[in-house]
Amino acid sequence: MASQSPKHLRFDLMIIASWIKPGARILDLGCGHGDLLAYLKEHKQIQGTGIEQNKEKAAACIERGLSVLQGDIKEEVDDYPDAAFDVVILSQTLQQVYQPDVLLKSLSRIGKQVIVSFPNFSHYRIRLQLFLKGQAPKSRQLPFSWYDTPNIRVITLADFRKFSKDVGYTIVKECAINTHDQEKSGRIVTLFSNLRATYGIFLIENETP
Numbered sequence: 001m002a003s004q005s006p007k008h009l010r011f012d013l014m015i016i017a018s019w020i021k022p023g024a025r026i027l028d029l030g031c032g033h034g035d036l037l038a039y040l041k042e043h044k045q046i047q048g049t050g051i052e053q054n055k056e057k058a059a060a061c062i063e064r065g066l067s068v069l070q071g072d073i074k075e076e077v078d079d080y081p082d083a084a085f086d087v088v089i090l091s092q093t094l095q096q097v098y099q100p101d102v103l104l105k106s107l108s109r110i111g112k113q114v115i116v117s118f119p120n121f122s123h124y125r126i127r128l129q130l131f132l133k134g135q136a137p138k139s140r141q142l143p144f145s146w147y148d149t150p151n152i153r154v155i156t157l158a159d160f161r162k163f164s165k166d167v168g169y170t171i172v173k174e175c176a177i178n179t180h181d182q183e184k185s186g187r188i189v190t191l192f193s194n195l196r197a198t199y200g201i202f203l204i205e206n207e208t209p
Contacts, residue, residue, distance in 0.1 A: 009039055011179040011186035015201055016089060016115055019173060020044050024086040027051070027111065029073045030093040034061035037068070051076045074103060080110040087113045092199075094118045095153045101167060108206040113172065117201040120176070122156035122194050139198075140180045157193055157200040164204055173203040 009017060013036045020026065022044045028037050031050030034057075040046040050068040052058040058070035069076055073093075088111030090103075095118050097103050107114045119142055126139060138145065157176060164171050176193030177200075179186025189197040 008184045009035055011184055012117055012177060012199055012201060013039070013091065014184075015175050015177060015188075016091065016117065017044070019115065019203055020046060020087060023047070025084070027077075027080075027085045027088045029077070029088065029090045029107075031061060031066075031068060032057055034064055034066045034068060036089070036091070037061070037066050038064060041066075074099075074106075077103075077106050077110060082109055083112055085111040087111055087115060089115045091115070091117045092119070095155055097153070100153065101163075104167075104169075104204075108169070108204070113203055113205050115201065115203050116160070117199055118155050118160070120157050120194070120197050120200050121154040122158065123198055124195050127195075157197060160200060160202060164202070168207045169204040170207050171202055171204055175201045177201065 008014075017036065017039055020040055024044070024046050026037070026040060026046045026048040028048065028050040031037055031052050034050060037048045037050050040048055048067065050061060050066065051073055052061060052068055052070060053072055055070055058068050061068035074097075088107045090107065094100050094116055104114065104116070121142070123139070126142070129135065129138070136145070157174075161171065161174075176189040176197035177186050178189050178196065178198050180198065193200075
């Protein structure tokens with residue numbers, strides 16, 4: 001069955017798609033129902049595969065004709081050789097990873113470049129909730145309570161920039177955006193991005209491959 005590309009992607013995925021070169025070799029980690037892969041196959045003619053832990057979502061990808069493995073990201077990426085992909089994509093997943101530094105090291109080994117996106121914990125509404133209520137904040141990007149959240153990391157745009165510098169990644173591109181979890185609309189934030197953006201998207205390279 002041929003993959004069916006959605007007419008419109010989520011706003012953050014459209015930003016990511018705009019960074020992908022035609023014909024690139026792509027690995028999409030936590031690919032969900034495969035919307036990004038399907039879009040890139042149709043519009044960028046990429047050679048793409050994905051890894052998705054959820055069995056139902058992985059099965060939905062396969063039904064669309066996409067090459068997707070069902071399994072744990074951390075385990076599956078170890079099986080790929082060095083520089084197997086031009087770009088590895090980790091979208092809205094980094095905040096759920098136990099050892100993000102170890103995972104990113106693995107991704108920069110198998111991919112020439114890595115695209116990472118995550119909700120910005122430094123958004124002003126998050127700061128206000130902490131200041132005014134003194135409780136763990138919730139938002140449309142971080143909708144869970146402290147006791148049932150899958151998000152085990154609180155990351156800000158400033159945190160990731162410092163992390164990249166400390167560890168030795170070059171930030172090739174970055175984009176701060178204001179959108180919500182599944183919305184197809186949004187806007188790019190250029191002024192006071194660490195305060196005003198709901199998500200950050202970074203394209204990084206390893207300085208010492």
